[in-house]
Structures are given as C-alpha cells and as structure tokens.
Amino acid sequence: MLEPVALKDFFIVFFSGAMVIITGxxxxxxxAWSRLWKKPWLMNxxxxxxxxxxxxxxxxxxxxxxxxxxxxxxxxxxxxxxLAPHGIWKLCVGTHMQHKQDAPIMVTxxxxxxYSKEGVS
Amino acid sequence: xxxxxLNGGQKLAIKYFSVAVALFVAQIxxxxxxxxQYLAPGFLHGVLDFNITRxxxxxxxxxxxxxxxxxxxxxxxxxxSQTEISGLWLGNAAFWVLTSAVAVVVVVFLLxxxxxxDDFTRWFVNEGREYIEAPRWADIxxxxxxxxxxxxxxxxxxxxxxxxxxGVLTLDLVALAGIYxxxxxxxxxxxxxxxxxxxxxxxxxxxTWEVLVGCIMAxxxxxxxxxxxxxxxxxxxxxxxxxxxxxxxxxxxxxFWIGTPEYWLSIGGFFSALEPVPLVAMVVHAVxxxxxxxxxxxxxxxxxxxxxxxxxxxFGAGVWGFMHTLPQINLYTHGTQWSASHGxxxxxGAYATIVIAMFYIAAQYARGKQQLGDDLPDRGWKxxxxxxxxxxxxxxxxxxxLISGYEQSFIERAQEGSTWYGYFAAQVHPxxxxxxxxxxxxxxxxxxGIVLLVWDLFTIGKQKAxxxxxxxxxx
Amino acid sequence: MTNVVFWWSxxxxxxxxxxxxxxxxxxxxxxxxxxxxPKISVGSEHVPAYSVINHRIGxxxxxxRNIQAPVIGPEAPLFGKKLSEKDAEALVTHGKKVIQGRNCxxxxxxxxxxxxxxxxxxxxWLDPGWGSEGIxxxxxxxxxLNPTDNARSFGSDRTMPNLHLTEREAKAVxxxxxxxxxxxxxxxxxxxxxxxxxxxx
Numbered sequence: 001m002l003e004p005v006a007l008k009d010f011f012i013v014f015f016s017g018a019m020v021i022i023t024g025x026x027x028x029x030x031x032a033w034s035r036l037w038k039k040p041w042l043m044n045x046x047x048x049x050x051x052x053x054x055x056x057x058x059x060x061x062x063x064x065x066x067x068x069x070x071x072x073x074x075x076x077x078x079x080x081x082x083l084a085p086h087g088i089w090k091l092c093v094g095t096h097m098q099h100k101q102d103a104p105i106m107v108t109x110x111x112x113x114x115y116s117k118e119g120v121s
Numbered sequence: 122x123x124x125x126x127l128n129g130g131q132k133l134a135i136k137y138f139s140v141a142v143a144l145f146v147a148q149i150x151x152x153x154x155x156x157x158q159y160l161a162p163g164f165l166h167g168v169l170d171f172n173i174t175r176x177x178x179x180x181x182x183x184x185x186x187x188x189x190x191x192x193x194x195x196x197x198x199x200x201x202s203q204t205e206i207s208g209l210w211l212g213n214a215a216f217w218v219l220t221s222a223v224a225v226v227v228v229v230f231l232l233x234x235x236x237x238x239d240d241f242t243r244w245f246v247n248e249g250r251e252y253i254e255a256p257r258w259a260d261i262x263x264x265x266x267x268x269x270x271x272x273x274x275x276x277x278x279x280x281x282x283x284x285x286x287x288g289v290l291t292l293d294l295v296a297l298a299g300i301y302x303x304x305x306x307x308x309x310x311x312x313x314x315x316x317x318x319x320x321x322x323x324x325x326x327x328x329t330w331e332v333l334v335g336c337i338m339a340x341x342x343x344x345x346x347x348x349x350x351x352x353x354x355x356x357x358x359x360x361x362x363x364x365x366x367x368x369x370x371x372x373x374x375x376x377f378w379i380g381t382p383e384y385w386l387s388i389g390g391f392f393s394a395l396e397p398v399p400l401v402a403m404v405v406h407a408v409x410x411x412x413x414x415x416x417x418x419x420x421x422x423x424x425x426x427x428x429x430x431x432x433x434x435x436f437g438a439g440v441w442g443f444m445h446t447l448p449q450i451n452l453y454t455h456g457t458q459w460s461a462s463h464g465x466x467x468x469x470g471a472y473a474t475i476v477i478a479m480f481y482i483a484a485q486y487a488r489g490k491q492q493l494g495d496d497l498p499d500r501g502w503k504x505x506x507x508x509x510x511x512x513x514x515x516x517x518x519x520x521x522x523l524i525s526g527y528e529q530s531f532i533e534r535a536q537e538g539s540t541w542y543g544y545f546a547a548q549v550h551p552x553x554x555x556x557x558x559x560x561x562x563x564x565x566x567x568x569x570g571i572v573l574l575v576w577d578l579f580t581i582g583k584q585k586a587x588x589x590x591x592x593x594x595x596x
Numbered sequence: 597m598t599n600v601v602f603w604w605s606x607x608x609x610x611x612x613x614x615x616x617x618x619x620x621x622x623x624x625x626x627x628x629x630x631x632x633x634p635k636i637s638v639g640s641e642h643v644p645a646y647s648v649i650n651h652r653i654g655x656x657x658x659x660x661r662n663i664q665a666p667v668i669g670p671e672a673p674l675f676g677k678k679l680s681e682k683d684a685e686a687l688v689t690h691g692k693k694v695i696q697g698r699n700c701x702x703x704x705x706x707x708x709x710x711x712x713x714x715x716x717x718x719x720x721w722l723d724p725g726w727g728s729e730g731i732x733x734x735x736x737x738x739x740x741l742n743p744t745d746n747a748r749s750f751g752s753d754r755t756m757p758n759l760h761l762t763e764r765e766a767k768a769v770x771x772x773x774x775x776x777x778x779x780x781x782x783x784x785x786x787x788x789x790x791x792x793x794x795x796x797x
Contacts, residue, residue, distance in 0.1 A: 001662050002386060004786055005450045007535045014527070017444040021397050025435060028401045032408035064449040069387065077394055081401070088402045092409040094605025095355045159713070162754040167744075170757045171713045172702020238694030238765055249696030251710050285607070289614075309689040311776060312636040312643050315709055316629075351607055358610035362617045369621040378784035379707045380642045382635050383661070386782065388628070452786045456708030456716055529712075539785030541725040544715040545750035 003065035012063045019056035020077065023049050028085040035089055046085075053081055126489060130195040130206045130277075136216055137192030138483055141476065142575060144185035144223075149564075149571050151178040156564045159557045173234050176247075176254050177227065182468060183252060184223055189476030190333055191270055194290065196483060197340045198274060204281030208273055215269040222262040226255050243307065250314070252322055253304045260305050267298045285354030289361060290336040297329045312380030319375040326468075327396070327438075328368040334475055335360045341427075341482070345420070348410070356406065363402055367395035377448050378455060386448045393446040397439045407431065420485050420493045422504040422581070426478035429512055433470015441466050441519070453534040458526030458556070466519040477574070484581050491582035503577035507570050514567025518560050525556030638685075642780040646684040649674045649771050653722065653778045654796040655788070663783030669796035674771055675733055684771070691772025694765045703756075706776065708784060714756065721770075721777040722790045725750075729793040733770065740766040 005013050027049040034042035060066070061074040127135070154174040157164050165174070199206055206212070229246055236242030243249070244257045255263070271294050278287040304321035308314050339357045342348045373389030418424040441463040445454040454460070481504075485491050493501075529547045537543025547553055603609055639645040644666075652669035671678070679687065695701075701710035704717050725748060726732040739746045741763065743756035761769065 001660070002448055002452070002783070003662065004452050004783075007531070010450075010453070010527070010531060010535070013450050014444050017447070017450075018440050021400075021435075021440045021443050024397065024401060025404050025439070028404045029408060032405045036408060036412040064447055066447075066449075070390070073391060073394055076391070080395075080398070084398060084401050085405050088405040089409070091359065091605055092406055094602050095352050096409070096413065097601065097605070155713075162752075166755070167757045170703075172699045172711070175711050175713065176699060176702050235698045235759065238690055238692075238697045238768065240693070242697035243693070247697065247699050249699045249701055251701045254699065254702075285611070307693075309646075309685070309692045310636070310638050310643060311692070311706060312779060313633065315707060316632065316636065318709075355605070355607045355610050358607065358614040361614040362610065365614070365618040365621055369618070369625055372625065376632075378781045379709070380636050380779045380781055381632055382642070383782055385632075452784060455784065456705040456710070456712065458712055461712060534786060538787040538789050539716055539719075540789060541715045541720070541723050541748060542750050545752045545754075548754065549752050 001068075003067065005064055009063040012059060016056045016060040016063065020053060020060060020081075023053040023056055024081045027053060027081065028088075031085040032089060050082060054078060127487060128199045128205070129209045130198040130212075130273075131483070131486070133206075133209065133212055133216060134192040134196040135483060135487060136213075137188045137195065138480055140220055140223075141185045141188035141192060142480065142578065144181045144188065145473075146571055146575065147227075148178055148181035148185060149568050151175075151181060153561075153564055153568060154178075156557070156561045160554075160561060169231070170234075173230060177230055179252055180230075180254060181227075186330075186468075186472050186476060189472075189479060190330070190337070192483075193337045193476070193479045194270075194274060194294075194333075196479065197337070197344075198277055200344075201284060201287060201340060202277045202281030204277060206273060207276035207280055208269075211269050212273045215266040218262065219266040222259050222266075226259050229256070230254070240307075250304070250318055253318070257305065260301070264298060264301060264305075267294075267301070271295065271298060284350070286336050286339050286357060289332065289357055293329050293332045293336065297325065297333070300324045300329065315379045316376070316381065319372060323372045323375055324369070327371055328365060330472065331364050331368065331399075332361055334472065335364070337475065337479065338427075341478075342410075345418070345423075346410075359402070360399060363399040367392055367398055371396050374446050374448075374451070377451060390447050393443065397443060400435050400439045403431070404435075418494065420481060421495065421501065422493055422508070422577075423478040423481035423485070425504075425508055426474050426481065429508065430470065430474035430478065433466065433474050433512075433515075435470075437463070437466030437468070437470035437519075441523075453530040454526065457529040457534065458522045458553075459530060460526075462519050462522035462526050465515055465522060469515045480578055481581070484578055488582040493582060497581070501581075503573050504581065507573035507577055510566050510570030511574065512570075514563045514565075514570055517563030517566060521556045521559035521563060523556075525553045525560070528552040528556070644668060644775070644778045645681060646688045646775055647679065647681045648778045649684055649688065649774045650678050652793060652796060653774065654793065655722070655790050656796070661783070664788065665783075666778050666780050667796050668778065669794075672729075674774055675767060687768050687771045688775050690765070691768035691770070691775075694761065694769050695772060698759045698761070707779070707781060714754070716785060717773060717776070718779075718781060718785060719777045719788050719790075721774045722788070724789055724791045726791055729791065732791065736770050736773075737763070737766055740769060 027046050030042050030046035030049055034040065034046055057074055057077050061071075066074050151174050154165065154169070155171060155178050158171045158174065195206075195212070233246050236246040242256075246256055248254050248256055248260075253260070271291075274294060275291050278284075278291060300320055303317045306317075335357055339353045343350055343353050370388055371392040373385045373391075374393045375389070376385035377389055445451055445459050445463070481493065485493050495501075528550055531547075532550060533539060533543040533547035537546060634640060636643050648668055650671055650673045652672040654667045654669055655664040656667045657663075658665040673679070695706075700706070700717070703714040704710050705712065706717050708716060708718065721732075726735050735746075739748060739756075740761050742758060744758050747755040749755055
C-alpha cells in the first residue's frame with residue numbers, strides 16, 4: 001500500500017531525494033581523497049557528509065511515507081551508502097596491487113603506514 | 122580528410138561519425154521547432170505539427186547515439202583484436218543500407234507524417250510508439266544491419282584475439298539486438314504493449330547502452346592513460362555486475378502505473394535506489410586512478426568531454442533520476458515535464474558527451490595523430506566554447522523544464538487530479554510558460570554550441586597537420 | 597609489496613560474478629514477467645475484457661489499497677449499440693491502430709507514457725470536462741472529427757490539429773479510450789475526479 005506524498009511536502013521530497021545522492025557521492029569523494037592523500041581530517045568531513053546523508057534519508061523517509069515494508073529501503077540506503085565507499089576502495093587497492101607501479105603514490109612511499117595496512121588488509 | 126593512417130574499421134567509423142554529427146544537428150533543429158511550438162502553438166500548425174517535430178527530435182537522438190556507438194566499436198575493433206576486420210565490405214554495405222533507410226524514414230515522417238488505422242501505416246509510415254516510431258520495415262532493416270555489425274565484431278575477435286573487453290562487448294551487442302525484437306510486434310492490449318516497449322527503452326538505455334559505454338571507456342583508458350589491461354578488465358566486470366545487478370530490475374520503476382501488479386511498486390522503488398551505486402563506485406575509482414598516475418592528456422577536448430560525461434551522468438541519471446523515482450512521488454511526476462527535464466540531462470550527460478569525446482579522438486587520429494593539447498593554433502577557443510555552450514545550454518534547459526515540471530505536478534496532478542482542465546490550467550500558469558521561455562533561450566544556446574562543435578570537428582588539427590607536413594612543428 | 601592477488605579482487609572472480617549477477621537478475625525478470633503477463637492479459641483483474649465498453653465504468657475508493665480502483669457498472673453500451681466480445685475486440689483494435697497510425701503519442705501520453713504537449717488520455721473517457729454522461733459520446737465524436745474548431749483547450753491557445761479521422765475511425769478511438777479507462781493503474785493518475793454519472797451498482 002502506498003501513502004502518496006502530501007502536497008505541502010513536494011519540495012522537501014524532491015530536495016531530500018537529490019541530497020541523498022549528492023551527499024552520498026560527496027561522502028564517497030571525501031572518503032577516497034582522505035585515503036589517497038592520507039589526510040585524516042578529510043575523513044571527518046567525509047563522515048560529516050554521511051551525517052547529512054542520514055538526515056536526508058530520514059527526512060525523505062518521513063515525507064515520502066516510507067513506512068512498514070518501505071522501512072527496509074531506508075535501512076538499506078543508510079547501510080549501503082555507508083559501506084559502499086569502503087568496499088570500493090578495498091577493491092581499488094586489491095585490483096591495483098598486482099601491478100606495483102600502479103599502487104597509489106602514497107602507498108609506495110610509506111608502504112608500512114597505517115593507511116596501507118588499513119587499505120590492504 | 123587525411124585518413125591515410127587509419128585502418129579499415131576506423132575508416133568505416135569515420136563514416137558513422139559523420140552521419141552521427143549530421144543527425145545530432147537535426148536533433149537540435151527539431152528540438153528548437155518543438156520548443157517554439159510550446160510558446161507559439163500556431164507555429165507550423167497543420168503543416169509540421171508537434172507530434173512530428175518531437176518524433177524527429179527524439180528519433181534523431183536515438184539514431185545518432187547508436188551511430189556514435191557503432192562507429193566507436195568499429196574504431197577500436199582492429200586494435201583490440203589485433204587483426205584486420207572480417208567482412209569489411211559487408212560492414213560498408215550495411216552502413217549505406219542503414220543510412221539510406223534512416224533517410225527514407227525521416228523523409229516519410231516529414232512528408233507523409235501519419236496514415237489510416239491499418240497495418241500498412243504501421244509497416245510503412247509510422248508505428249506511433251514513442252522512441253520506436255520507425256515503421257516495421259525499418260525495424261527489420263535495423264536488425265539486419267545490427268546483425269551484420271555483430272558479425273563484423275564477433276568474426277574479427279574470433280580471427281584475432283578474444284579479450285575481456287571483446288567478450289563483454291560482443292555479448293552486450295547480442296543483448297542489444299535481441300532486446301530490440303521485444304518492440305517489434307503489434308498488440309491491442311496497451312498494458313502488454315507498454316510492458317515490452319519498456320524492455321526496449323529501459324534495457325537499452327539503462328543497461329546495454331551503459332555497458333557498451335563501459336567497454337568503450339575501458340578501451341579508452343587503456344589507450345590514453347596506459348592503464349593495465351588486467352585492471353581495466355576487472356573493473357569492467359565489476360561495473361557490469363553493478364549495472365546489470367541494479368539496472369535489469371530497475372525496469373520496475375516503469376511498471377508502476379501501466380496496469381501491472383502492485384508488487385512492481387516495491388521492486389521498482391528498491392532497485393531505483395540501487396541504481397546510483399555504480400555511480401558511487403565510479404567516483405571512488407576515478408579518485409583512486411587519478412592518484413595512481415599523473416595524467417597528461419594529448420587530447421584536451423576529448424578529455425574535457427569525458428569529465429563532462431562524469432558530471433552529466435551523475436547529475437542527469439543519478440540525482441535527477443532519484444528525485445522523482447519513488448512511487449510515492451512518481452505518482453505525481455510521471456508523464457510531466459519532470460520526465461523531459463530528467464531525459465535531457467541524462468541522455469546528454471550519459472551518452473552524448475562520450476560520443477562527442479570519441480569524435481575528437483577520431484579527429485585527432487584522422488589528421489595524423491595530432492597532439493590536441495594546449496598548443497593549438499587558435500588556443501582551442503572553438504572546442505572550449507562549444508563545450509561550454511553545449512553544457513550550459515543543456516543544463517539550462519534541464520533546470521527550466523524542472524521548474525515547469527514542478528509546477529505541473531503541483532497544479533495539474535496534485536490539485537486538479539489530472540483532468541483536461543487541470544492539464545491546461547498548469548500549461549497556462551506563468552511558472553510553466555516562463556520555464557518554457559527559458560528552455561527556448563537555453564535551447565538556442567545549445568544550438569550555437571553545436572554550430573561551433575561542428576565547425577571545430579571539421580577544422581581541429583588541420584592547420585597543425587599542414588605545419589607538420591611542412592616541418593614547422595615538431596611532434 | 598608483494599604481487600598478491602586476493603580472490604575477491606581477481607579478474608576471474610569478477611568475471612564469474614558479472615555473469616552470475618546478470619544471469620540471476622535476468623532470470624528473476626523472466627519469472628516476474630511470466631507472473632505479470634497473465635495478470636495484465638485482456639480479461640484479467642487489472643485489464644478487463646474489450647466488451648467492458650458495453651458497461652458503465654467508474655471508480656471507487658479502495659480502502660485496503662488506498663487508491664481509487666475501477667468498478668465495472670451496469671450495461672451502458674457505447675453509442676447505444678451492444679457488441680459481442682468479438683466485435684468489441686475488433687472495434688478496440690481498430691481504435692488502437694488509428695491511435696498508432698496518427699501518432700497520438702507524439703503529443704499525448706497514454707498511461708502516462710508519450711509526450712507532454714497535450715493531456716494524458718488514460719482516463720479521458722471519464723474526464724469531467726465532457727459535462728455529463730448524456731452528451732459525452734457526441735462531444736467526443738465532434739471533437740475528434742474537427743478538433744481545431746471544437747477545441748477544448750480551457751484558455752490555452754494550443755489546439756489539436758485536424759488529423760482527418762473518418763467517423764468510423766473516431767468511434768473506434770472512443771471505444772479504445774473507454775476500454776483503456778477501465779484498466780487498473782494502481783491509482784494513476786492520482787485523485788482523478790470522474791465525470792458525473794449514474795450509479796455503478
């Protein structure tokens with residue numbers, strides 16, 4: 001059963017829907033930069049972006065009436081967007097490892113850094 | 122055009138690209154006519170009505186993108202398979218047959234336009250189904266030509282070397298040709314009609330085309346940035362898994378309101394939310410790649426268009442798609458200018474940009490492997506302005522249509538319950554009209570952009586090529 | 597750094613994954629299609645038989661589904677002529693072919709798909725703009741035969757061009773529109789106010 005969006009919530013739904021995707025990408029972008037350039041403060045910014053995503057998803061869930069069965073969608077979006085950049089980064093490191101010259105510059109310079117342990121483990 | 126250094130497939134590709142550019146121009150021309158008809162309904166009324174101008178507008182787009190893809194595949198075929206193309210004469214023949222067929226279809230659209238409600242009309246004039254209006258005889262012609270193209274590709278790889286890219290590409294082309302068949306039959310039942318119609322539209326645009334672009338990108342990354350083949354292939358597989366994993370059942374978001382069972386509401390909603398995942402993966406991977414190697418581009422215009430592709434795909438398909446995809450809101454936005462807004466940015470961002478990048482790569486090689494870097498004789502003002510104007514134009518149209526669509530979903534859909542009165546009440550509202558006026562302004566910007574683009578494609582690297590021949594410039 | 601390749605980052609793993617994911621999703625789509633097609637075939641619960649044009653069609657609020665759902669009422673033959681199932685199918689089929697042949701989707705949407713230059717036709721048979729049940733058929737016929745002079749554009753100067761339909765073609769189109777208005781579209785378009793008509797029971 002659907003509970004259509006109320007007229008007064010139209011703008012909120014469109015806006016929060018857009019923000020879900022934009023903050024999701026921003027989080028992924030900051031996350032990757034932080035790992036690449038080894039800048040921990042950027043990771044804080046990344047999780048800041050993720051917090052905005054959480055807020056956007058919750059507002060979208062409320063105004064678009066994502067109740068009952070649709071709660072799963074909210075849950076999947078929250079966990080999926082959180083974990084995806086981690087998984088993709090791991091894949092990047094993993095797939096490029098087979099070719100030493102392709103490892104990130106940072107890794108080859110500080111191969112025993114915390115970053116590389118985290119990235120490769 | 123100096124094409125001495127090109128292989129057989131690449132010469133054929135240049136032919137496909139040339140027709141693609143011509144159809145791109147036609148698309149924008151007929152888009153302008155359609156846009157004018159929104160503002161001045163009397164314009165060409167009864168002569169070249171909106172249903173015809175709009176049909177040519179969207180069909181020209183589908184066909185020029187298809188030509189761009191086919192050209193791109195012919196372009197990389199011999200290098201990727203490391204052998205000469207099989208059955209080139211057949212491919213050439215198919216090109217002329219397909220191009221003549223396209224020309225005849227357009228002429229019939231413009232001159233005959235419509236016909237009586239019988240089978241003859243559907244076979245020889247107009248099928249009357251959005252995006253696949255081409256009459257049935259042309260459908261059959263398209264399938265035959267696509268099969269020849271498929272034969273060229275498969276036989277060449279078979280003779281030369283199968284690679285991961287080759288395998289994905291060939292299977293994707295089989296799917297592309299096969300899915301087209303789903304739209305080639307008549308039924309009175311409109312629910313069944315639209316059920317299969319979406320297989321063609323959605324599974325082309327949101328599945329097989331995406332993977333085709335993935336193959337072209339993979340090959341391009343290997344060639345231009347010297348990325349290792351194993352890595353490129355692994356990532357192509359990852360993208361295929363993500364795109365088909367989310368895109369195939371993403372089809373569900375078109376099955377909300379066409380008479381289909383209610384479970385499609387949940388399936389469509391869930392998989393639509395998954396569809397941005399491949400885009401997030403691309404963001405992370407692109408950042409990683411940029412850290413791995415110092416990029417030095419030898420083809421600035423192509424590189425710039427690839428960046429435009431990344432942004433356009435993300436905003437057009439990702440953001441604009443998700444904003445109105447959940448059924449709770451799609452109930453109000455389905456079939457309004459929202460769809461037009463999303464369509465403009467998504468088609469341009471995801472596909473037009475990458476085909477234009479291929480045009481520039483072809484231009485570079487056709488003129489003797491030019492460096493199209495920072496030292497172009499005119500400093501590359503033409504390609505830079507073409508890039509700027511085309512992107513500004515399309516983004517401007519998208520925002521203008523968004524405002525009209527927002528107003529339409531509000532007044533026509535939510536307040537008036539989608540009656541005829543409600544429809545026209547929304548169409549005469551100042552917000553809507555101003556949106557349409559701005560769309561026209563930005564449509565004109567796009568048109569100026571295409572003029573520059575065509576001019577640039579015809580001239581870029583030519584002066585330099587002459588200088589190289591004369592020994593003035595070292596490369 | 598060693599040249600270790602983890603199984604989860606190897607080419608062969610992702611090749612297999614790509615194949616399995618694609619195959620699995622495609623099979624799920626086939627299964628869903630096999631389930632959906634009978635449910636949208638003519639004469640099913642969502643898509644009524646063509647002879648529905650012999651009946652009054654209305655909408656009533658369905659509490660469990662939270663939408664307006666179609667209700668097939670008592671007999672109310674189109675143009676006062678009751679048709680057999682076979683004749684109804686022939687008429688509706690002719691209507692669909694006219695709609696395709698005249699490229700109606702170049703301006704209108706049907707079930708919300710098509711273009712946005714003219715009103716959606718999903719429930720145009722039930723549109724309150726036709727005034728009342730008694731004059732609807734006549735008005736629709738006049739409109740289709742000469743849409744420019746009988747424009748129903750409610751203050752907009754956008755008019756439908758004359759597509760030179762014959763009376764037979766126009767009646768077939770109306771039959772098609774009547775049949776289409778009985779399809780259960782899960783509540784699309786939302787909150788549609790149906791034309792005033794006699795009781796459905």
